Amino acid sequence: MLSQYFNQDHQLFRQSVRQFIEKEVIPNTEKWETERQIPKSVFKKMGDLGYMGINFSEDYGGMNADLWYSVVFLEEIARSTMGGFSTAVSVHQFMAINHIAKIGSPFLKEKYLAPAIAGEKIAALGITEPNAGSDVSAILTTAVREGDFYVINGSKTFITNGTYGDFITLTCKTNTAAGANGVSLIVVDLDTEGVSRTKLNKMGWHSSDTAEIRFDNVRVPVEHLIGQENAGFYYLMESLQLERLVAAIMAVAGAELSLDLTIQYLHEREAFGKPIAKYQAIRHKIAEMATEVDIAREFVYSTCWKFTQGEVVVKECSMAKLFTSELAKRVADGCLQFFGGFGYIEDYPICRIYRDARVGTIAGGTSEIMKEIIGKIVVDGAAYKKVY
Ligand SMILES: Cc1cc2nc3c(=O)[nH]c(=O)nc-3n(C[C@H](O)[C@H](O)[C@H](O)COP(=O)(O)OP(=O)(O)OC[C@H]3O[C@@H](n4cnc5c(N)ncnc54)[C@H](O)[C@@H]3O)c2cc1C
Structure with a gap:
């Protein structure tokens, strides 16, 4: 569909991503969900098609495309019905390597960004x-400078792509006395001596690989520092805008998918002699959910547009993440109800979508934290400046 946001080229790109998902992803759903990870070869296939570096420089193999291509990509991967797959892929591109692309040195870009865009290295x-999730400034992992190395000690948990990823963009304290002003971002190869990883068993997002990772005296060359030492907290806060927008785009697409699958089922399933789509109680509920999804999508698109104009959209991104992740959860629940008992059976995608939607209000910043941020801006009048 053409609009003020999407032109013909975006539409062609949408067709190509959709074909890829239908051919290379959806047929593997059961296998990947059971194996609790997607194969590394999928990253490579997506890298070959240019999907892993949509907004990044052509110098490192990226497409150098506008944000709307990423919106298209995220909407289409979210329609795979596998939250685990879409998370693994989006964390790699939009959360782990974006810091290197923005402020990494040419050395880091050659060594990590280019192979990540090619899909040859997987990033976390x-x-x-x-002991520290919402309160990022309370992290305890330390990176202590020893000559030309940082020596890293600590633990990370819930890390997507953590068990089989090749490298991690790691937040560490380089000054333990300085709170938020002592945080740095450092790239660590996950096969370095002293790194140990344990896979976590999750309620949903089964096809994504999630790990707890320990760092015991891990020695990393100082060239692996991203940007300035002790500026990491501010880099993170800036990038969280995009991260939350990514989550919102996928949440809306996921809610829309729930509705599409359900509406199709409503026409097929009969009760008391007619399709259940004919019952007003059901139609009204669908109408309510469709209204919320359409309104949410428009808000997310307008926030994306502001983002492309270089505006600071901390408030809008937080609102988008809060509203859409709660909405996706509510819509998945409402839709599952209309599948009756079949909604509770694994063979029906709505079952997985419901389970996967649950974590949306937790990962990438909880709903309570989104409200805290919005409250600071709306109630206290807090203002944010651009970091990059
Ligand atoms: C499947 C999955 C994948 C993830 N992937 C990654 C990843 O790749 N990398 C990564 O770094 N992290 C990842 N996370 C972590 C995720 O971002 C955190 O779980 C999230 O930020 C919440 O942190 P926490 O779990 O420590 O909860 P806590 O911070 O301990 O919060 C517990 C509860 O207290 C509430 N709370 C905390 N502070 C306040 C406050 N000030 N006011 C009101 N309520 C508050 C929270 O909202 C929550 O309800 C992932 C998590 C999951 C489940």
Whole structure:
């Protein structure tokens, strides 16, 4: 559909991503969900098609395309019905390597960004720790300078692509006395001596690989520092805008998918002699959910547009993440109800969509934290400046 946001080229790109998902992803759903990870070869296939570096420089193999191509890509991967797959792929591109693309040195771009865009290396982002999730400034992982190396000690948890990823963009304290002003971002190869990884068993997002990672005296060359030492907290806060927008785009697409699958089922399933689509109680509920999804999509698109104009959209991204992740959860629940008992059976995608939607209000910043951020801006009048 053409609009003020999408032109003919975006539409062609949408067709190509959709074909890829239908051919290379959906047929593997059961296998990947059971194996609790997607194969590394999928990253490579997507890299070959240019899907892993949509907004990044052509110098490192990227498409150098506008944000709307990423919106298209995220909407289409979210329609795979596998939250685990779409998360693994989006964390790699939009959360783990974007810091290197923005402020990494030419050395880091050659060594990590280019192979990640090619889909040859898989990236993770390590912020959360067993004792610090929402409160990022409370992280305990340290990176202590020793000559030309950082020596890293600590633990990270819930790390997407953590068990089989090749490298991680790691948040560490380089000054333990400085709170948020002592955080740095450092790239760590996950096969370095002293790194140990344990796979976590999750309620949903089964096809994504999620790990707890320990770092015991891990020695990393100082060239692996991304940007300035002790500026990491501010880089993270800036990039969280995009991260939350990514989550919102996928949440809306996921809710829309729930509705599409359900409406199709409503026409097929009969009760008391007619399709259940004919019952007003059901139609009204669908009408309510469709209204919310359409309104949410428009808000997310307008936030994307502001983002492309270089505006600081901390408030809008937080609102978008809060509203859409809660909406996706509510819509999946409402839709599952209309599948009756079949909604509770694994053979029906709505079952997985419901389970996967649950984590949307937790990962990437909880709903409570989104409200805190919005509250600071709306109630206290807080203002944010651009970091990059
Ligand atoms: C499947 C999955 C994948 C993930 N992937 C990654 C990843 O790749 N990389 C990564 O770094 N992290 C990842 N995370 C971590 C995720 O971002 C955190 O779980 C999230 O930020 C919440 O942190 P926490 O779990 O420590 O909860 P906590 O911070 O301990 O919060 C617990 C509860 O307290 C509430 N709370 C906390 N502070 C406040 C407050 N000030 N006011 C009101 N309520 C508050 C929270 O909202 C929550 O309900 C992932 C998590 C999951 C489940």
